[in-house]
Amino acid sequence: MTDLSKDIQELRKKKEVLKKGGGEAAIEKQIAMGKLTARDRILSLLDKDSFQEYDMFVKHDGRDFGLDKKDFPGDGVITGTGTIYGAPVCIYAQDFTVAGGSLGLHHARKITKIMDHALKLKCPVIGINDSGGARIQEGVGALAGYGEIFYRNTIASGVIPQISLILGPCAGGAVYSPALTDFVFVVENISKMFITGPNVIKTVLGEDVSMEELGGARVHAEITGNAHFYAKTEQECFEQIKQLIRLIPANNAEASPRIEKKEPTTALNIDDVVPSDPKQPYDVRDIIKCIADNSEFLEVHELWAANIVIGFGRMGGETVGFVANQAMVLAGVLDCDSADKAARFIRFCDSFNIPIITLEDMPGYLPGIDQEHAGVIRHGAKVLYAYSEATVPKITIILRKAYGGGYIAMNSRHLGADFVFAWPSAEIAVMGPEGAANIIFRKEIEEAEDKNAMRDEKVKEYIEKFANPYVAAAKGFIDSVIEPKETRALLLHALKLSVLKEEYRPRKKHGLPPF
């Protein structure tokens, strides 16, 4: 036996040990919690045999509280590169079996190293979070680690897509890395995210709340909006990520992966989806199914602020972002949450060269003291900002109601839409007929003998005059009034024409969106 082969044996043995992470017992515990190990997660997510690991031999240099006598394989995090459907990605996964996945300086440095790689290689970075938090024994070194991660999240923002999976606890400062990334994925019963945990809340407030009630997957997917995708199992979560990776570009200088154009497959008839009575609800996702390639739609933030629908689909083989008012939920109003949701999505699409298709049917902003006090002005302004700022192709279809501030906000011509089309059912007006008639004809209604009859008559008069697309069309604010059946063909035409679209903005360091 040569020396080299002895060395190789030695190396293999070392790697075998390190690959076991926290050891058999800890792995068993991880599995008992219903979780995969960090390594299995990476292997499940990436293409077969594509994973290359780095920094396996990194060690912490903590010297206090007995840390000097402890060895943490990989320092509690696995980092590397691989591919998803052939597209390169950088990836890291915190290993809960090693010191609870706690983050020390070198654990963090492994993460920032792979993030730096991603930024140089111009490919997405995927982070799998499963950590008890800062490694307290390392003191401020752990905090430094978090800070260096946040800084890179910010620098990489809008350059490469950043994806976070919350597959275990993610508490305290640790939550801010996912919060700075583009898409956060959570899994039922596994994900737990909060700034201050149930123990602190119990001590300070005397209130009992479970981790699940405080910051479980469902809470973040439905109430806070911190999570963009919600899955029942880790496997389902990985499938969602693979789907997303197929739809978005590797970086802000690339186009999205293109596939062959397919016709919609839905049995729905686009003429039948929207009820003619503007007060009746329907599911706007049925319209998306009628116009998107293969009737496929990857919905983002499905459970949160469901009064607006956002997500990715394809038109003619190319990725587009859909933003659509959902008449079925809260009548499709804009409110603080739905404005935040739409604005961030629009900015993602704009950063990554994805054309935006807006489907409009909205009665206005949500009335309420709570909304006004929560800052619906500031939040609503984000939608105006995001649409105005975006230079990707922007196309609007007005399906039905387009009232008041909502008409302006939903990618109107006035905010720089490239094309605006309206269905014959569109009502483009300063407000709903009832509200408008009450104001314009207040005197007539008050003076009438039969006030209700007079109001009804005036509402009818207003509907006949203004509740249609032709007043706006006469001013050139919409480009054409089209039949619903023509929608897909027209969108494909408009997108084809927009391929070389260029639009410039004044030079500036950065704008100041109303965060």
Added chain:
Amino acid sequence: MENKNTEYKDFVVTARKYKTLLTKKYLDRKPWKPLQSGEVLSHLPGTVMEILVKEGDSVEKGQLLCIHEAMKMLNRIVSPYTGVVSKINVKVGDRIAKDHLMVKIEVE
């Protein structure tokens, strides 16, 4: 979609009633309460450490009412009003939430 029809509720936006679903968050929203003059509320969750006035006392605007420990700080709660203490709603050692009524003052 089949069962949705029964779940659709009337929902008014600018004088028009729409049929639509309501979200959990919308239904759970906190109703707004107008600010009552004379109420001294906690601004943070915390613990009452010391109470320096009693019911019936006359207090000046700016006078120290109690010490409230919150976020690792001993906060001095001073009276925003001149008047008479009509109610003390907390005891020393009470752990209270944000916006909890601590002291009520009959404003002069």
